Amino acid sequence: MKVALAQITASQDKAENLEAIRRAAGEAAAAGARLLLCPELAMYNPAADVESFADIAEPLDGEFVQALSALARRHELALVVGVYEPSPDPKRVYNVEVAIGPDGGILAVYRKLHLFDALGWKESDKVLPGEVAEENLGVVFDVDGWRFGIVTCFDLRFPELVRTLADAGAEVILHPTAWTSGPVKEDHHAIFCHARAVENTCYVLSANQSPPVFTGRSLAVDPMGVAIAGLHEDDGLVVVTLDKDRLTAVRERLPLLSLRRLGSARPAGDRA
Numbered sequence: 001m002k003v004a005l006a007q008i009t010a011s012q013d014k015a016e017n018l019e020a021i022r023r024a025a026g027e028a029a030a031a032g033a034r035l036l037l038c039p040e041l042a043m044y045n046p047a048a049d050v051e052s053f054a055d056i057a058e059p060l061d062g063e064f065v066q067a068l069s070a071l072a073r074r075h076e077l078a079l080v081v082g083v084y085e086p087s088p089d090p091k092r093v094y095n096v097e098v099a100i101g102p103d104g105g106i107l108a109v110y111r112k113l114h115l116f117d118a119l120g121w122k123e124s125d126k127v128l129p130g131e132v133a134e135e136n137l138g139v140v141f142d143v144d145g146w147r148f149g150i151v152t153c154f155d156l157r158f159p160e161l162v163r164t165l166a167d168a169g170a171e172v173i174l175h176p177t178a179w180t181s182g183p184v185k186e187d188h189h190a191i192f193c194h195a196r197a198v199e200n201t202c203y204v205l206s207a208n209q210s211p212p213v214f215t216g217r218s219l220a221v222d223p224m225g226v227a228i229a230g231l232h233e234d235d236g237l238v239v240v241t242l243d244k245d246r247l248t249a250v251r252e253r254l255p256l257l258s259l260r261r262l263g264s265a266r267p268a269g270d271r272a
Contacts, residue, residue, distance in 0.1 A: 004028035029075035040082040057084035069104035107141035138168035153177040166200040175206040198225040223250040
């Protein structure tokens with residue numbers, strides 16, 4: 001199965017951003033991809049100096065997601081796109097990744113759990129975190145016989161969340177991100193992509209926004225931690241091929257998920 005990673009720099013114009021996603025979807029479909037991963041917040045650039053994103057946010061049955069659904073149907077292509085959704089707090093919104101199937105239906109919705117309140121940023125001023133609840137943990141969906149899990153940006157620094165996805169059967173971790181620039185931030189991004197891939201013996205695919213606000217360097221890492229594709233600082237698209245034989249071989253040679261003794265789902269009597 002082929003998956004495309006789109007490195008897109010969102011603007012403050014939702015129509016312009018939608019057009020960028022349309023172009024990426026057309027290019028991905030032409031290359032034979034069955035899923036297109038777009039960056040976090042592809043709907044609207046979060047660097048905008050606005051008091052609230054409440055006027056920008058749309059419900060998941062709103063115009064923006066409806067347009068994405070039509071795009072998915074047109075190209076028979078699954079899409080994962082970052083959007084803003086209204087929340088119960090009128091001053092804050094949800095930072096959401098919506099997965100849309102090739103038939104245009106919504107496959108999964110993930111509301112970002114860990115907000116970027118670090119390194120001089122305070123995402124929680126404008127964003128409400130997703131619930132620590134079953135429906136927002138271990139969010140997975142299937143396309144063409146592969147199981148995908150979603151984490152968003154800062155989430156990648158929390159290995160227990162990615163392990164929850166692996167426990168739910170995820171073979172591929174999708175990491176839409178708007179990874180901000182700063183000292184050693186590019187290194188952190190790459191380190192965590194490789195670490196989460198190796199410790200869960202899964203693919204990690206990370207699609208980022210571009211500099212100067214963000215680091216770019218979208219990256220695909222295989223289950224053994226080998227980088228198999230990536231982009232540099234400019235907007236663009238890269239297509240990677242997922243290999244089930246490679247996944248199986250790595251998990252047989254490096255059976256970390258079955259060998260672990262702490263935090264596993266095995267009964268207590270089996271943990272001697």
